[in-house]
Amino acid sequence: MSNLKRNRRIDKGFKYVGIGCTLFGLLMLVIFIGNILIDGLQRIDWDFLTNLPSRKAEKSGILTAWTGTAWILALTAMIAIPLGVAAGIYLEEYGKKNRIAAMVEVNIANLAGVPSIIYGLLGLEVFGRLMNLGASLLAGAFTLAILILPILIVATREALKAVPNTLREASYAMGATKWQTIWHQILPAAGGGILTGIILSLSRAMGETAPLIVIGALAYVPFVPKSPMDEFTVLPMQIFNWVSRPQHEFLVNGAAAIIILLLITFIMNGIAVYLRNKWQKKITW
């Protein structure tokens, strides 16, 4: 019987290891956020949000960084959303069986795994030099749009896949064309899922630093961008710049900027999760 006992003991032991590992992951998140709050919270005030960057840590602010992030988010959304949703619709509703669709599918899986810094090298050459956009907001937005396109397409496809076929068939039976069916029936039904994907992919774009460094975005921009052709910085770039300096005061600035960045990231993710749950509850197929 000792064999049985031993097995039970191993089983129980592993259970605690499992709980331990799960809590370790969560604990890291807590340490992580706690540490940043302790470092940075005291630094956040109105001036921090409205000051231009400065050589003196205590006078520096994140005005140019958050306005740059807002610009980048808006431009990236304008470029990526139509393309991503359209491609998702095509792959899911039109080209399921043909060879181009099969090729695109392998390709998307591949693109999703390409390191973000490689997109930076692509953006530097194609948008920065060939299209002559330099290190402007537009070049950054194009680069990030290309980066999040695979995520958007996959999310759109998942949302469309969840719409039952009966809806399509009912629409066809009423004499609707394929596009009428998609536009009036399927898209509204899949809207929540698609919106969730859009928000999550934009949150990803907002946190990216490496591709923007490569296309030449500057860490020190002493003005608020006024047009898409202006040079820019974004919150993660500003954080990187402050964190790479040796002085402690700049690290504190970095922590404070991280709080702002995390706040926006978590809000976006929260909205996405909320939308997903709401949509799933409302529609019971």
Next chain:
Amino acid sequence: MKKPGERVIEGALAFSGLITILTTVGIIVVLFSESFTFFQQVSIFDFLTDTQWTPLFTQKHYGIMPLLMGTFLTTAIAIATALPIGLTIAIYLSEYANKNFRKTVKPALELLAAVPTVVYGFFALTVVTPFLQSIIPGVGSFNALSAGIVMGIMIIPMISSLSEDALHALPKSLREASFGMGATPFQTAFKVALPAASSGIIVSIILAVSRAIGETMVVAIAAGQQPILTFDPRDGVETITAYIVQVSLGDVQHGSIEYKTIYAAGITLFLFTFTLNNVSYWVKKKYQEKYE
């Protein structure tokens, strides 16, 4: 019969799909053409065998080995951290935990994955490195160990989430048969469920390796910028990605040999991740439907 308007719409949608193909073609063309001119000036043999990487110094050497070693060292540390923890979490959540626990923990872990990587870099530099310095002698202020561990924490959700999905997709009958034979949940998990879900778990590991190889900000902030050949995780190292960042931040003349080195480094990185991604896709396609 299709209306002409419908055809136009279908064409526009198809064109959007093609953009993704154009992206891949663009990446390959840009990387190959820029590195081609680099390899006209530097022989591939030197690039692969020289043990020094000093393109930014007067005494120039173009050996990719130090950057590759830095990349592999941080990646190995990251996987050594993430794999045991991530896999244990996956097994615990799918085989032991009750439904409610799973429902709360999974989104929380996914939040860990939503945190921007620059934040992880800050964490490595200001929390993990000082902690390591206090318990291990000889840890530098920039070191591979801290960057690797934090990168590992970053990819725990990736491994736990994908592996949990793979375990969760197994048919219930498999476990019931095992329980019926008198096996404990532990024995069922390790002798029945894990082998049965192995393809999905392997995919999650390959994707995690690929992610660690391509990760940039954590290593750029915490691992340092010293391209030296070392196996000592207490030392600072430079990864391929960190080098690209270093050059991009400096003012290197476009078209110069220094500028082209980032494309040579980039294509090396791309070849590794591209191969890994394709292997994972192939494993997924080949073994996925075994139990469905």
